[in-house]
Amino acid sequence: MAEYWGVKVEDIFNTMPERFRLDGAKGVDASFGYDIKDEGKWKLTVKNGAMKIEKAADLAGCVSIMVADGETFVGVNTGKVDGVNAFTSGKVKVEGDFSAFGKTAKMFKKFVIGKKEMSTKDYILDMFGTLVSRFQPKNVPDLNASITYQIGGEGGGVWTAIIKDNKCTLKEGHVEKPTVKLEINEAKDWVDVMLGKSDPFSLLSAGKAAIVGETALAMKLGEIFAKYQPPKIEFTTKDFILDMFGTLVGRFQPQNAEGLDASITYQIGGEGGGVWTAIIKDGKCSLKEGHVDKATVKLEINEAKDWVDVMLGKSDPFSLLSAGKAAIVGETALAMKLGELFAKYQPPASIGGEPEQELLVLKKTIAVKQRFATGPVMGKFLNAMKDKKLIANKCPSCGRIQIPPREVCAECRVSADEWVEVGPKGQVRYMEYVYYASPDPLTGETRETPYGMVNILLDGCKGHDTFAHLIRRDQMDIIKNGNNEIAGTRVRPVWNDKRVGSVFDIKHFEIDE
Amino acid sequence: MAHRKKNRNVGIIGIGQTKYSSHREDVNQPEMIHEAVSAALKDAGITIKDIDCIVHGNMELFEMVHQPDLWHVLGTGAYGKDSIRITTGGTVGATIGCASDNLVASGMYDIVMAIGFEKLQEGHTTGGITNMADPLWFRNLQTGALTGSKAYDVIREFGEERAKRVSLMYRIIMDKHAGLNPLAHRSFGLEFEQIDDLVRTSPKLVGDLKLIEMCSQSDGACAVIYAVEKKAKELAKTPVWVRDHITVHREETFVMFGYDEKYPVPMTHRFAAEQLYKRNGIKKPLEYFDVFEMYDPAAWWAVDWLRDFFQLKGDEHLKLVENKEIMIGGKMPVNPSGGVIASNPIGATALVRIAEAALQVRGDAGKHQIPTPVNHALASGFGGTMWTVLTMLEKELNW
Structure with a gap:
């Protein structure tokens, strides 16, 4: 098998179980195929929050299949190749339901190229x-x-x-x-x-x-050509933990440990964890794996990654303690002195080349609660929906019918104050067959795809005076668009039992036969 | 529409652009803007001290930084100067161009710098666009900037096979142009032989709008310096004269489809072009202009809009594409830069159209310079649900 950036295609698949994210797989019940040129086929099955990856002879039963060459596949998974560009240019193709395939992106943590000396x-x-x-x-x-x-x-x-x-x-x-x-x-x-x-x-x-x-x-x-920069070596939690304890003795500060005779146990849980004890006596420090009898102080840390964050200065020990993610057993005062006993841990610089300044990206999420006044015109329309009625207003000058109604006819610059009831049945003029899910601005969630947004010419309207809504999803494939010469599929609204005067008082439209 | 001739003539004397990319995590917003600002000042051979007023524009809701001109003072150089901020959607880059032109023409300022930028990777573009729709109704239904309705119209009018091929032909021509522009964000090296394959395999987004046919989401900035005639002649070897510009808006509407003879709806592109040509005495725009930098968010729209902008009939616009007349070296080169489909930092995008058209007039476009002389150039902006801005540039002050 070929290697790209030191990674084999099968490395990506073999690490899937450890990179699996439960919250990303919520509600997914499907199989996804991967067809990697000259390398083989793999089948990923996700069900009830569990996953299975296997090499497969054929990919029958997969809702979607990703097709790519090995280099592109490894490149996209390791961040060496821009995924969007690869996809747009056709280097990565998805057969079948491509929006379903998008869910696999949230299911796995990023693949990190392992620590390895470069040959x-x-x-x-x-x-x-x-x-x-x-x-x-x-x-x-x-x-x-x-x-x-x-x-x-x-x-x-x-x-x-x-x-x-x-x-x-x-x-x-x-x-x-x-x-x-x-x-x-x-x-x-x-x-x-x-x-x-x-x-x-x-x-x-x-x-x-x-x-x-x-x-x-x-x-x-x-x-x-710009100067060659060797790849940075990425450390896993386990790598960091091993490096921290590997350097602990070297970071010991004897001048701050005069007369100290103590043992400090680090009991670290989670992936990459383990137990180590530092023994300090006669101005010297030694490290041993495992517990000792009656340690002077024991630090119990639930998750190794939290401890790595503390050591890297991304988090502080007090937050861990107060969150119940760590505990101190024994002489608390000694635990508080650790910063003096040992010099600050410095992660290794990247191998080769000059260490670069780390560029940061700060992540923020904004959530804003909004409330919009409808005004009397839209208010009248929305109120009428509570009574299962669709009302429009008509321009006294050009005669066009506006639904939803508008305060004026913008073209004629006159108030449109004549009200007419239209529909509620009509014919489809045009349906947007949406494969790519836009986020729903009401919830921030991605809509399920494909879905159909229809423009309906309600009975009583003409020309371009169409009304936009959604179509029943299982009927999308049999909807026919119409125009002024040929009628489109006849549809009727499906009303919600509870109506509050909003766009979704109508669940969707469905075929009226 | 009442429209008067300019009080003073205005010329473009400096142009600066960043590389367009989806990976500008090496700089923050003011730093990225500063790259374009310094390039424009260098191009004009002046310093920030010579700038009387700065017009700053982008779409706030894409990055969700409000009043970004405050933070950006570090990069724009607006400290202690008159500064105006404009946001008009996809047209914002064109609108800051119009505003700068008007500010100089009016006599208020002698030298004005327009700065458009966007860092789309820092926010959520589709989410932002969805939030532009009327919150009482359509926000709940619309599909961001993506629509398959134009593809549907073109297919209905010209048949599926021809329509789909012409859209991909347009896309590949743009990719070939982008390959000549080192600043372009996306350049794939597509070949015409791939048309049938891409028609078949490129993933569909909405209806027959495919991924390959849609524009990118880019980071980048563009700065253009406008100067009054006297100063422009002193400072620039080849000032590019802004002859006229027009802006046409209509109410937000998502219900207009195609060309319906029975129920005609004024289309803003066609309407704007008609008005602009009429008041400038241009009878045959296709013959008058030497190059067109068009705001082309998707290949389907682009193909269709050629008909509106050049006032064409029947399938003349399709033939322009099919016969590669829109390629560099053709009768009407469209987007030698690769266009919006290759690079789309939205707040800068429409200003980049003016900048690239001006570079063509100057003969400074480098590898994507069209081989024949450029005396008259047209640039368009597009935004909202159907808003149009057109800008006319000239090499000579002789109209």
């Missing part, structure tokens, strides 16, 4: 994998060239960047007559150059690399 090969693949996105056409407008990288040694290979029309494409292998060819004997030397640990001139002068063709172009590579 020379990984670096080389990542460098060429990111080359096109690092292309900077504005620095070299109108450049028309091909640049071949011939890289020997372990992890090496041949790649050619073709630059034309301000676009860069990458192809594996040689091309005929490249503008310039870089011959690098050892892949690891090139990785060092790209990571800024070495420079290309040293390689050239040491005979470890050669330039064939337009040397001037090779000198401009730093302008043509």
Whole structure:
């Protein structure tokens, strides 16, 4: 199986059970298929808040099937590829009910590329994998060239960047007559150059690399492509916990522990958790896994991830204690001194490259309660709905009928004060067959799709004087649109038993036969 | 409509745009705006001290930051200056262009900078659009900015096969144009051979409106500097003259479909174009204009609107697309920039149409410059349920 960014397609599927989110799967009872080119097919079944993922020979019974190639699939799941772009351009396709498929996005936590030392090969693949996105056409407008990288040694290979029309494409292998060819004997030397640990001139002068063709172009590579940034290594909770205890002894501050003879147990629950005890005696600190007899103080933390947040400064221990997510057993005063006994935990910097400033995105949600006055005209219309009546107003000048009524005829700029009762039956002029769910502004929830929004020419109306509402969902597929020559499907309103003077006093319209 | 000639002539002397993208998490709003503002000042060869007034515009409800011009002073440079804020929906970028033109023409200010921006990734675009509808009734029913009604009309009038192909043909032409514009957000490298495949496989959003045919949601900003004739001539090598602009609104309406001979409804695009051409003595717009930057939120709309804007009859608009006359090098190049379908930072979008049309007049559009001279350019804005703004740009002051 091929790897992309060090991740195999099956890694994504194999980690689904641990990434599964119960709240995202609420109310879902369906199977979803994944057809990954050259890799195979997988079937995801979700029912009663549980899931099962299995490799499958065929995907019968799936409500929707995602079709993609391995690179795009891994890319989208790891955030390396823009999912919307992949979908819009057809690199990811969904067969069947594509709105149902959207639910799978909420069902899983993001896949995080695991902690792993990058090999020379990984670096080389990542460098060429990111080359096109690092292309900077504005620095070299109108450049028309091909640049071949011939890289020997372990992890090496041949790649050619073709630059034309301000676009860069990458192809594996040689091309005929490249503008310039870089011959690098050892892949690891090139990785060092790209990571800024070495420079290309040293390689050239040491005979470890050669330039064939337009040397001037090779000198401009730093302008043509943005600097390579190695991928940041993402830490899981478990990684952080292990790193914290791995560095604990090193962070011990003996000057603050004079005369102290104590044992401090960390009992950490949840994923990535465990038990460790720090033993402090004679100005020295040692760490042991597990409990000791009669620890001076024991910190009980329910969830490892909460403790990671505390150590990273994203949360504070007092919040955990007051929320009942942690407890202190034994000498509380000693627990309060932990900040002095140990230096602050510093998460490891990303491997290679310079540590970048972390850019933050602050998340906010606004909820606003609203109340709108209807005024007398809309009020009259809405009140009439309580009596199962649809009333419209007519423009005295042009004669058009407005439903819902408007205060004036905007075209004629006159009050429309003649009231007429129309419908409530009518014919469909046009139905919007909605596959993509817009959020319902009343609830913020996504509407169930597909649904049909119909424009109905109610009996007594003419031309464009149509009335908008919803159609019964199981009848969508047999609705026929009409026009001035041909009648559309006849429909009637289905009224709610309890009517309050609102748009949904009518549940929906249904076929009137 | 009473309409008088301008008091003073006005020229565009500076244009600045950011890259349009869905990944601008590297900057905040004022920082992103500042990129466009500095680029426009640099383009005009002036400094912020030379700007007399700033006209700022976007759609507040997309990011839900109210009075964002306060925060944005850091990026707009409006501190201590007269500043005006405008919000008119999808047309806002065009409206701030009109306002800047009017402010200079009136004699109030000599140099005005229009700034349009949006960071759509920071809010909820469809949710915002849904909240624009009348809250008493239609808000409960409408489907955001998405509608399949135009696709239905075109299919009904010209047959399914031809209509679907022409819409995709338009989309692919825009993608080819976007490929030439380094600032464009979406550029897929689509080929005409993919038309049939995309007709079949691109997911449907509403009716026959497919995902590939709908515009993007982008982050980005655009700034355009307007100057009075005397200063424009002093400062700019090629000032681009704003000849006229027109704005047509109508009441919110979601019930108009297509062309109905029995019950005609004035369509704002056609109506606006008619009025604008009439008062400027333009008989044959398709021959008069050299390029058109159109606010094209979706391929179906775009194809249909060509008929309105150029006052065409029958299937003349379809032929323009089918014969690739709207491509760079064709008879009437439409959106050499790739258009809205490629990049759509809504509050900036309509101003980008004016900016890109002006770049074409100047001959400064780079790889997407049309090969023939551009003397007369048209730019459109679209918003609300059917609102239109049209702006006419000229190379010479000779009308």
